[in-house]
Every structure is written in structure tokens, then in C-alpha cells.
Amino acid sequence: MIVMKFGGSSVGDGERIRNVAGIVGSFAEREGTPAVVVSAMQGVTDSLILAAEAASKRENGTLHRTIAELYARHEEAAAEVAPESEREALLGEVHALIRDFENLCAAIGVLGELTPRGLDAVASFGERLSARLLAAALRRASYAAHALEASDFIVTDACHGAASPQWEPTRERTRAAVLPLLAEGTIPVITGFIGASPEGVVTTLGRGGSDFSASIVASCLDADEIWIWTDVDGVMTADPRIVPEARTLPEISYAEAAELSYFGARVIHPKTVLPAVERGIPIRIKNTFNPEGPSTVITSSPREDGSTVKAITAIKGLSLVTVEGRGMIGVPGIAARVFSAVAQEGISVLMISQSSSEQNICFAIKSEEADRAIAALNEAFARELAARNVDRIWAEEGVAIVAVVGKGMRRTPGIAAKLFGALGKAGINVISIAQGASEHNISLVVSETQVEEAVRAIHREFDLGRGS
Ligand code: ADP
Ligand code: ASP
Ligand code: MG
DSSP: OEEEEEOGGGGSSHHHHHHHHHHHHHHHHHHOOOEEEEOOSTTHHHHHHHHHHHHHTTOHHHHHHHHHHHHHHHHHHHHHHSOGGGHHHHHHHHHHHHHHHHHHHHHHHHHTOOOHHHHHHHHTHHHHHHHHHHHHHHHHTTOOEEEEOGGGTOBBOSOTTSOOBOHHHHHHHHHHHHHHHHHTTOEEEEESSEEEOTTOOEEEOOTTTHHHHHHHHHHHHTOSEEEEEESSSSSBSSOTTTOTTOOBOSEEEHHHHHHHHHTTOTTSOGGGHHHHHHHTOOEEEEETTSTTSOOEEEESSOOOOSOSOOEEEEEEEEEEEEEEOGGGTTOTTHHHHHHHHHHHTTOOOSEEEEOTTOSEEEEEEEGGGHHHHHHHHHHHTHHHHHTTSSOEEEEEEEEEEEEEEOGGGGGOTTHHHHHHHHHHHTTOOEEEEEEOTTSSEEEEEEEGGGHHHHHHHHHHHTTTTTTO
């Protein structure tokens, strides 16, 4: 049994939804009924959040315009995908859902604030709409299909905006909801991205989290494979939007996929890999717009191609925080205090580097968290600052991490030299460096203005586009 997930661009409009129905339907005829997980139509989650934020600030112009656009896009898609006999009913369902959303926005407007819990309720509407549209498109193509809301069976903690599944109830309830449909040959079309707390309050798994939904469902159903359908030919040597000559990687390991996604390769959500590793379920990444084209399979033991560097990724929008002072030399426990101060603020650190002289420790975090991190560190080191043992705590904004990933780097000397040579030649200044303990990864901090050029220069140097 296969779990297939379709991303937002794959279901961007009515015609694309019908294309997806074609892919799913013909697969079902050949190989048996898959379980399908679907994202909101492209851009819809952003629009929902925009509307709710406008409501909370009582910006009625933006609110009404955005809601009108949501009606228009979903009405148009519904008209395109619905079987003739279901047209009125589907339009009615779409209207009822968007009306609920309008009411929610009205309540947010009255309260004048948008809580994380409210934001999850808001963001859930996109997938609730798209799942109904795709199920209808499948029925129009004469396949039995039924839309399911994952909030009825994916049980999560109440960490709104980044919820984690509670495996036991989730497994039991997912099997109860999905297996009977599969047994009778009805294609379940499940909302990605959402779950619900044990009390039944809607949660979301994090932006881009429909990939994670697919691996949760696959794990619960003991699926044979997870197929993630997106808008590119699998996992590539770099983001093809940055490097046009990027090439598809036919096979990579779970560890490599995890590193790539953690360091910004949006093609797969970072949390997707773990449930798949635990049950040994291969993940395939395929292109909805080029279904017969190249694709990637992610497994525990991919065939090795002898390469050192496999892929390059980048994350923008970061700040590099530095704690500096001569008085830190040889004092035990400074690093522990730095990171516990930051952790207490709930801020996650993407990369750490400490110079061997121990005169400074620096780490990268998301820019919007920099002020809070600096305030927490100033408080934690108030005494050392007063005594001048710590001289300065500051953040450099507008930086990016470039991560170079590949299992083969481990046993090959000279990779770092080649890497820095390439950046030097391209005139790119490296602000900081870290090598992951796994040696699957070298990450460097560069200015955001140079990040794309850095990715291209490294891609060229290691000849990753060869054969394309
Ligand atoms: P979906 O809507 O299907 O979930 P996303 O937009 O989340 O799709 O992810 C697909 C995008 O990921 C691609 O369009 C591409 O620009 C980007 N991407 C970033 N890094 C990579 C990479 N190494 N390989 C492939 N795609 C990548
Ligand atoms: N629709 C959600 C988002 O835009 C989840 C997803 O697409 O994976 O973040
Ligand atoms: Mg995605």
C-alpha cells in the first residue's frame, strides 16, 4: 500500500486537481488503492493567515479582498472538478467552509488578537477545502473517493503551530478511519498539515507540514512506500530556482535527506524522515508535472555513486549572535550557559561555532528571534559584562547558512579546501564555519546578499550538474 502526498502547486487550480486525480486514478487501477494526503491549493494557507491578521488589526479592506479571492479560487476549482450531479452540493460545502472562516475572522476582529490556537484554526481551512475538491475530482473521473479530516484521527500535543503526534491514539484512530475505505477500494483523501489535540482542538504540524502528515499516515498504516508529489523532479543537487543546471539525485539516504531538509531544502519537510526511518519505509519524491521523469528514492542504504558532495542548500533570514570576551578563555560552563539562556526562550539554534581561542562563541538563529536572544544573554551574563569578562554580545543580521551535504565527504580529505577555494575565487566572504559531527555536512555563514552566488559557485566547483 502506498501513501501519496500532493503539494500546493500540484493542486494549484481546478485543472491541476484533475491532473492529480488522473495520476491517482491510473495508479489505483494498476497497483491498488492508495491513501492520498493533500495540501491546500498553492498560496491559500498564506491568504488565510493574511486575512486573519488583517481581521485582528481591523484592516477591513485587506480582509474582504482576501476572502473574496478565496471564494473565487475555490468556486472556480469546484466548478471545474465536480461531477455534474455533485456540483451544487460541492459549491455548498465550499461556501459553508469559507463562511465559517469569515465568522472566525469576525470573532478575531472583535477580540483584536490572534493567538497561536486561533491561527491553527484559521490555517486549517485550506486543506479542508482542497481535500473535498480532490475527492470530487476523483469521483468525476469515476473512482470511489472520500475526503477525510485528519483532525479526526491525527492526535497531537497542544503545541500550536508545530504540533507533534501522539503515536498510540493516532495509530489506532488512523487505522480505524482509513483501513475500511481502502478495503472497499475507496480512495481516502486526507487533509495534510492538520491534527487535533486530545481535547479535539485543531492543531497544525508546522508550515510545509503536509509531508509530515503523509509519513505519519504511512507509519500508522504500515505502508510500503511514501510518494511525495511536488513541482520538481525529486531532490536535486540544489534548489533549481537558484541553480538552473541542478540535477536529480536518484537515491539518497534518510540521513542525507534529513540534513538537506533541516538546512532549507523545502522539497521535503524536516520532520518527514523520522517516522519513515523507524519503520523502514522508502520515500519517493516525484514531479506531478513530469510523472514519468526523474525522481528520488530515500532509503537507509542508497546505492553509492562515489560522490563526495551530493547537494547544497541554503537558509536565509538568519542572524549570527556572538558572545565575545577575553575573560571567557578557559572558563568552564560558558557555552552551557549561553545555550541554556537561549533555549529557555524557546529559540532553536541552527548552527554553532566556537573559535579555538575560546574568545567567542557564535550561533545562527532566525532573525525574528535575535532581539529576544540578545536580551536573554545580556541578563544571563550581566555580572560578566559588568566585570568585563564578557566584552560584547551582539547580532549580525541578514546572514544565511549554506550547507554542503554528502555522506562521501567523510572519508575524503581536501573537501573543505576545495570549498573555500571556490568561495574565495567567487569573492564570497565566509563569516563563520561549522562541521557537523556526522561529517555528512559542512555549513557556513555568508551574507544573505551573497548566498545565491555562493550556492552556484560550490555547485560549479564540485561539478554537480554533470550529465545534465
Ligand atoms: P510542495 O508545495 O509540493 O510541498 P514546496 O514548494 O514545499 O512544494 O517544495 C518544492 C520546492 O522546493 C521546489 O519548487 C524547489 O524550488 C524547492 N527546493 C529547494 N531545494 C531543493 C532541492 N535540493 N531539490 C529540489 N527542490 C528544492
Ligand atoms: N498548506 C500548508 C502550508 O502552506 C502545508 C503544506 O503545504 O505542506 O504550509
Ligand atoms: Mg512543501
